[in-house]
Amino acid sequence: MTIYNNSLSILTFKPQMEELLALFGTKNESNCYQPFHLRAIRHSIKLFTAGCAGILQPVTDMAYAPYPDLVKFGQGENNKANEAFSVWLKCLEADIPLSSIQSERICSLYEDTELTNLNWFNLSREQIAIIVHLFNQNGDYWFGHSGQITEDDAIFYWNNYLDILPLQADFDLRYIVPTSLASELNGHNKLLKGIESIRDFYIKTYCVDSPEINEINVMPQNDFGLIVEFDTQLAQLSENVIIALSGQHKCDVVYTYNTYDNRYGDVIVAQKGRLLKMNDD
Structure with a gap:
């Protein structure tokens, strides 16, 4: 027993x-509990790396102090994809809680960027180098990947993993008290300056170091x-x-x-x- x-x-x-x-x-x-927050986290990883690689750019002059390289390519064309990225960037700046409503909003913004249709093999070598570097920097939390992430690994994560519906735990505390967008991107405090690590956020919010049971x-x-x-x-x-x-x-x-x-x-x-x-x- x-x-x-x-x-x-x-x-x-x-x-x-x-x-x-x-x-x-x-x-x-x-089906009243769909893992929208998990989809929003995965989509946000792709939005973040796309911004760092200059694939997406804000339509106005914007800054992001915790990670300035997110907008290092400056202002971009005023099109639907960049407009959606700009709105997502404001969500990240505000560190919105990933409630079901906000998570669905992020998923909708992601669809507007059409990143899901951008195949890895259409990226430039400069863009690939930036994305592989970021995947290695935070891949242990983003993907549960220990060790070096090769370009072949990165192809799978970009073309498949970040777009598929993730498996959900039997019980996820994030349905009850929403998680933090910025902390989920930050992972183990390796990426975003001045942002709580995800473990610190979980312990502060739920008193346990993992919300998945x-x-x-x-x-x-x-x-x-x-x-x-x-x-x-x-x-x-x-x-x-x-x-x-x-x-x-x-x-x-x-x-x-x-x-x-x-x-x-x-x-x-x-x-x-x-x-x-x-x-x-």
Whole structure:
């Protein structure tokens, strides 16, 4: 029998149950949780590298202090692709949270740039050199690629990986509290000056170093109740996650966390977006 160190006991109305089951990875026909944030992150990687390589340019004189080379080629032609890139650049400057609405917006801007139709073999040698350098600089986070990224690797990432629908975890905390566009691009604090590393952002926001949870136990109790069990690495979830969960789904949530040795435990109770109780043992 698997013992989990996190438990969510949820009480809600029947209309909310289908959304909650979808949130926790239970298959249903609603498809109300699509990984738009993951698509937006991948598309933003391609937009970022395209800007650095001069493939896309802002239509006005713009700067980006955390990484000036993003706009080093200066102002470009006033066309649909560059206009979309300019809007995306403003989103990056504002470090918008990647909610479903904002993520869909980024995906739409990406489509307007038509980068998906730009094949690697149509790039110049200068553009290729810049993109391969960036892929090597941040490829460990962007692609999970350890070691040197060759040009053959880069061809796959550009022509395929950054345009395909990514797999999603059983449970992703970023659906509850959106992630940061700039930190997702920054990865392990290697790229953007003055921007939080993604690990620092995750710990600050969720209190865990990864928002993806791939092994969960979902137990519907009746038409109004649900118990969800899962593990997190050496840490409990942030109270803000529990409050946001209860508010988004208009439900009552009792969150319980215990260490495996039972030396420490915590209980957080939230009701429809309001914190009712916190209890550290």
